[in-house]
Amino acid sequence: MVMKSIREAVVGGSFVCCFPTTYGVFFRHDREEAVPSNFLSGLDLGTARTYQGVLIRVHDKEAAMSMYSKFAEWYDRIFPFSPGVYAFLNHHLGDRGGPVLDLGCGTGDYCSAFTRDGIQAVGLDLDQAMVSQARTRAPETEFHVLDMAEFRTLGGPWSMIYCIGNTAAHLPQGRFWSCVEDVAERLLPDGVWIVQVMNWDYVLGLPSFVFPPKVMEGAVFHRAYEDITPESLTFRTGLDIEGRRVFDDQVRLHPLPSADIVAGHEARGFRLVEHVSDYAGSGFDPDVFSANIFVFTR
Template sequence: MSFYSEFAPYYEQVFPFREEVYDFLKGYARADGAVLDIGCGTGHYCGRFARDSYAAMGIDLDSRMIEAASTSYPDASFHCMDMSDIGTLSGPFRLMYSIGNVLSHLSPDKLERFVAKAHSLLAPDGYWVFQVVNWDAMLDRAEYLFPVKALDGGAITFHRRYSCISPERVRFGFSLMKGDSAVFSEEFALYPATAEQYRQLHEQAGFAYVGSYGGFDGGAFISERSAALVMVFRKEK
């Protein structure tokens, strides 16, 4: 069983639905178009799009996340699948999005293939929005410890750490702790890319660059200090 399966019951506490995120995403949707959430987790954004009468689909690699999403949001469509396999989906989609640093799980060669598939799956004049860590700033560090989050009234704590940070790879360790005992812990690789690298990769795949932001409030992206990078691209007609 993966970390994410163990984490599913706590997902909403760590990553709650945020109205500003939904408003930002919805601003790029079309009333008559389908929406695809890549790395949907427990599906709360898909569920909100479905409630607002969009044809919403979410995909995630973890079966327990998809089970939770399907149960909570029956009006949306959910599939357990690797995001590298999006080419098997039936499009087109008017809006595709991925939030929560999901793209950083893809190695450079997989990311390049994914971006090409995303472009093929997107409808003409449709939008592709993604959020990742601001690797521009993170790559200046040797390691980074995230603030600890208390869950279940403090009975459980959620810990995350980036270590061995380099331009090629970052070790991502995270755990659920109950007191001094680990409920679950895991470590694996993430693959950083700078804002300029993401832009070049997307433009080479045929996307038109729309903008970069430091968060879903629409504030400017500042490479030296923004915590996140949100990028928006469009498929031209």
């Protein structure tokens, strides 16, 4: 089931989705709880009210993904298809075959590569502009506009599910672990779950962090982490095209230290297969800024 979410609230680790004329939920202590529609309908953007001890402050959810919509046409230049990433995914898929599921597929390059190689692949992304590009470029591959935490609505089971590019950090911790539990339920026996985030062990020790600018022909992409706390941080982005600032944007991300990621997965029945800092398989060092890639199986 796909629903158009128009509002969300994230306060103190609780998450609220507000759907027009339908319902809302929030997560408290990793448990989903319903919010009455009459309560949601009385909330305006920017207002706050307490519901069952949780302060709900509402903002426009579409703004959380606007960063990606705004540079959808630039996405493949900023984050181009990487043969090394695809080789890594293929290596861990092994001879299991499909189907595989990409949570946060962007413009769908890796899904379409699997399809070209004869492996059934499905991609989902919350951003309509990204999915539109994916469908246009790879009409033979199945794509959905869908929140990654709602992938269970697509059925399964899956030989491999992967979530790369720090996409998982967009989920508050309660929703992330609910998503992981859904992964556990919808993997085939000995199925593979690959999740990539940033090296939060390194970032969480800093007051802020500025990425080196990503320079392309005619454009410069800027990124920075600010307001860093153990629960969340602000991810600021900006894109300059031919020396002119096209946009500035921000979104809250939710870091998890490596030890918490491993322990949380083990508590849910996963076994760690590999933990590396890049798709070439380099060893992970928590004191060096890098990617943070985990491969699990059940």
